[in-house]
Amino acid sequence: MSAPMEADIAIVGAGPAGMHAALTAARGGARTVLLDEYPEPGGQYYRQLPADFEVADRSRLDPDFTKGDGLLAEVRAAGIALLNEASVWGSFDGGVLEVMHRRRALTVRARRTIVATGAIERPGVFPGWDLPGVMTPGGAQTLVKGQGTLPGERIVLAGSGPFLLPVARTLIQAGRPPLGVYESTHPLDWARHVLRLRGHGDRIAEALDYRRVLSRAGVPIRFRTVVARAEGSGAVERVVLMDCDRQGRPLPGTERLVEADTLCVGFGFVPSVQLTRTLGCRHAYDERRGGWVPVHDDDMQTSVRGVFVAGEVAGIGGAWAAMAEGALAASAALAELGFEVPAPGIEALRRERRHRRAFGALVNELFAPRPGLLDLVTDDTLVCRCEEVNAGAVRAACRPWGGNVNFIKGATRCGMGYCQGRICGPVVEALLAAELGLAPGTVDHFHPRTPIKPVRVSDLASLYND
């Protein structure tokens, strides 16, 4: 059997949190391994064009493409063992990670592990959300930033939350402004929180800048508007929009049709916690952090000793919180291992993290998914895309099987497919809670099973063949 790869600190995920963690760890002198599933590091925030693409003059590119350049160069020069196209599919023993690196199985044994697996978009669920041409806003942005490709001709952007704005901006800069941005909440819902924006001038300036870009491009923003359904034969051709009330409930008689071939609907993000669950970390439900999150201390250490979290996996908080937490988790890990902690040091990072998290919590509160959105999930609406289970089947299982989503999983196959409930999990939780009149977060969550990413048995055999 091939020998494990040894490290002081292993980091899973090379987005803003993971890259800052790796840089800090390497600067402190730790042997550092950084694992990432994509061909280039950066995560979705710093998504890179493929190395095979030629860019004559990077300074001419939109800042979307180049904002990660400096950080990536630092990561590449820091003596970090960076493994791209490496999926962590399980862990059977403390900090030992089982990795599929391209098609070769590999074990990484580290003294400390930092999980920086980011977030998953919370998609819109409505009749027709499985039609080709319906995608997540992040997916559309990834096509532009990571492939230099537009997702379609006539694009509708909808859902809720501040992330819709940078996606709109990306599409505008790429020469294909969306037909409109449809936000299910209303600025009046936010007004009473305005004082909490104090001290976050940089984030407000960013939002105003997006507004300017949108209005200059003539892209309308409509509030209290939801996508009621997508229609088309074989792919999206039409989008039906409706007005909604404060609770997200669509208002009868307000339907209108938009011709579109691409529909991007997202309601923010949920933490990507499959690995922290597999590692045995305790989780708690916190709506202000986007749902289920691993419980951690001030320095990002989870309930499992030696396992830290950083960034969106620890609760939705944005890239700035992620950067601070990556550096903080690595600094704490370095201190535990007896390495010197590089500047700015643990205290300064704790302060920065608290400041950034306060803004993140506010955003999560303002744009929390409204219960009325479930009205769109008619019984014949698909819920589990992998196993093709519709909402009617889920609802029918709720009474007989009771208040735990894992029973619904067993009864309906919901969440048993390739994606392991990453997409449908939060939807099934919401449907079950609503059906039984329970609060969100009281119906458990899907328990991921190893392998948490599909692996081929023939590829696993490479652990023993060399």
Added chain:
Amino acid sequence: MIDDAIQPGAEVTLIVDGEPLQARRGQTVAVALLARGRRVLRHTRNGGHPRGLFCAMGVCFDCVMTIDGLQGTRACMTRVEDGMQVSTPLRFEGREQA
């Protein structure tokens, strides 16, 4: 390309369901197909419903195709290679039909 400054890699030829398809190095299989106007990447095994790119970042597994003989390969995460064999089965082949 969306920006004049961006040039995709060298031309390669994929074989998609037996037909040649031009693509550029660095593109994913899903994007190579999208560039030719193909949005449907598979049909579901039970309902036979068409599916395309959804998350485009490797999470949802809705874009799985058979690529170089490997079933269940994500078209959004797989970069094109010259001579790569891609098939878009009418029915998902990952498992026996019930």
